[in-house]
Amino acid sequence: MARLEKTPVTIITGFLGSGKTTLIAHLMRNPGGKRLAVIVNEFGSFGIDGEILKGCALPDCPAENIMELANGCICCTVADDFIPTIEALMALNPRPDHILIETSGLALPKPLLKAFDWPDIRSKVTVDGVIALADAEAVAAGRFAANVAAVDAQRMANDSIDHETPLSELFEDQMFCADIILLTKPDLAGPEGVAKAKAVVDARAPRPLPIIEVTEGAVDPRVILGLDAAAEDDMDARPSHHDGHDDHEHDHEHDDFDSVVIDIPEFADSAVLVARIAALVKRQNILRIKGYAAITGKPMRLLVQVVGARVRHQYDRPWTLGEKRRGRLVVIAGHDDIDAAAIRDILVPDARAAE
Numbered sequence: 001m002a003r004l005e006k007t008p009v010t011i012i013t014g015f016l017g018s019g020k021t022t023l024i025a026h027l028m029r030n031p032g033g034k035r036l037a038v039i040v041n042e043f044g045s046f047g048i049d050g051e052i053l054k055g056c057a058l059p060d061c062p063a064e065n066i067m068e069l070a071n072g073c074i075c076c077t078v079a080d081d082f083i084p085t086i087e088a089l090m091a092l093n094p095r096p097d098h099i100l101i102e103t104s105g106l107a108l109p110k111p112l113l114k115a116f117d118w119p120d121i122r123s124k125v126t127v128d129g130v131i132a133l134a135d136a137e138a139v140a141a142g143r144f145a146a147n148v149a150a151v152d153a154q155r156m157a158n159d160s161i162d163h164e165t166p167l168s169e170l171f172e173d174q175m176f177c178a179d180i181i182l183l184t185k186p187d188l189a190g191p192e193g194v195a196k197a198k199a200v201v202d203a204r205a206p207r208p209l210p211i212i213e214v215t216e217g218a219v220d221p222r223v224i225l226g227l228d229a230a231a232e233d234d235m236d237a238r239p240s241h242h243d244g245h246d247d248h249e250h251d252h253e254h255d256d257f258d259s260v261v262i263d264i265p266e267f268a269d270s271a272v273l274v275a276r277i278a279a280l281v282k283r284q285n286i287l288r289i290k291g292y293a294a295i296t297g298k299p300m301r302l303l304v305q306v307v308g309a310r311v312r313h314q315y316d317r318p319w320t321l322g323e324k325r326r327g328r329l330v331v332i333a334g335h336d337d338i339d340a341a342a343i344r345d346i347l348v349p350d351a352r353a354a355e
Contacts (some may be wrong), residue, residue, distance in 0.1 A: 006126040007090065009099045009116070010225060013109045013174045014133030016288040016332060017305070018072065019184040019217055020102045023133065026217035027100065033224065037089045038066045039097035041104045059205070086121050098225060108170065109177040110240040116232040121135050129227035130238075132178035134171065136189035140196040169241050175205050176283055177238045185211040206239055260340045262347050264327035266294040272309050273327075281306065281347045286333045293327035294319070304329065 012020050024038060044073065067085050090098055103112065109130055116127055175181065180199055186194045197210050231238065234250035266271045273293055280286060300315035319325055331343055 008128035009125050010128050011101045011130045013103045018133040022217035034097040034222035037099045038102045046059045083120050089153035104247050119201050129179040129229045130177050131180050131183045132174040134203040136183040136186050136194050139200050140193040179331035181209050181211045182214045186311050262329045268296045273304050288332040291329035
């Protein structure tokens with residue numbers, strides 16, 4: 001007998017490096033008895049977040065339940081990508097109990113909410129809640145991202161917002177749409193930083209919002225899943241800086257950014273790779289790097305996450321039988337700061353000689 005109730009969907013939003021993928025990986029490992037499915041809306045042509053999450057696949061969220069949309073932001077490709085993906089997940093047997101959507105770090109959440117009003121899916125799914133992640137240290141400092149130079153480079157020439165940056169406006173749009181705020185990396189912010197970040201959220205939020213500190217994505221799924229918010233029917237309570245604009249006028253939020261995918265060979269020492277990444281960040285205006293690498297003598301894959309000058313790395317899973325031991329990094333920066341050849345020269349040993 002077909003299920004008549006709507007499948008709940010949780011939208012997970014937040015700026016690049018805020019910890020969305022880490023949170024979803026934790027939920028996949030701790031699903032609270034739910035069979036999960038995941039949609040990853042990538043920025044760039046290579047689905048690095050999807051690769052990371054598929055490495056965490058478990059019976060309650062198998063690899064076939066993880067789908068990637070890499071053709072642009074979901075809200076711009078509703079008919080071509082988003083609707084067919086939702087329908088494909090709903091056709092799975094067994095059908096998912098709950099769907100998680102990881103938005104691009106540059107996405108405006110409200111246009112995505114509007115997509116759930118499409119007749120093709122409105123009777124099948126409902127937005128259980130919108131979870132906004134924010135880097136506590138960056139919010140406390142008033143930067144909203146770890147790399148101040150990158151934020152300044154992306155400032156929009158708009159007299160109406162004066163000192164406001166595109167990131168601060170995006171940060172507010174994410175909060176305005178949220179049901180719960182997760183403050184990530186509280187250990188790096190410290191007690192004073194966390195308190196200041198909470199004050200920033202309280203001052204900007206349009207209504208009182210629950211604020212939860214989260215380290216390494218560890219949050220009880222009962223806290224953020226099962227909110228029953230029906231957010232698609234609650235649009236008026238979720239204001240946006242872009243209300244009243246044409247649905248596609250937000251495209252400029254993406255135009256300031258670009259990405260390049262760099263394949264890297266196996267490294268003899270992880271410290272060498274970290275040093276090369278640090279050199280790249282120091283020399284160029286890099287906003288974000290994420291990916292994985294192979295290290296000689298190590299049976300596990302090295303996961304790499306870079307936000308501004310902060311380089312974090314850990315071994316996430318074993319290389320599987322027959323899998324090619326190779327590395328791949330996605331480098332995200334301002335549109336004018338992407339120089340693929342120069343980036344490759346720094347990250348890849350003897351890159352020039354190999355060409």
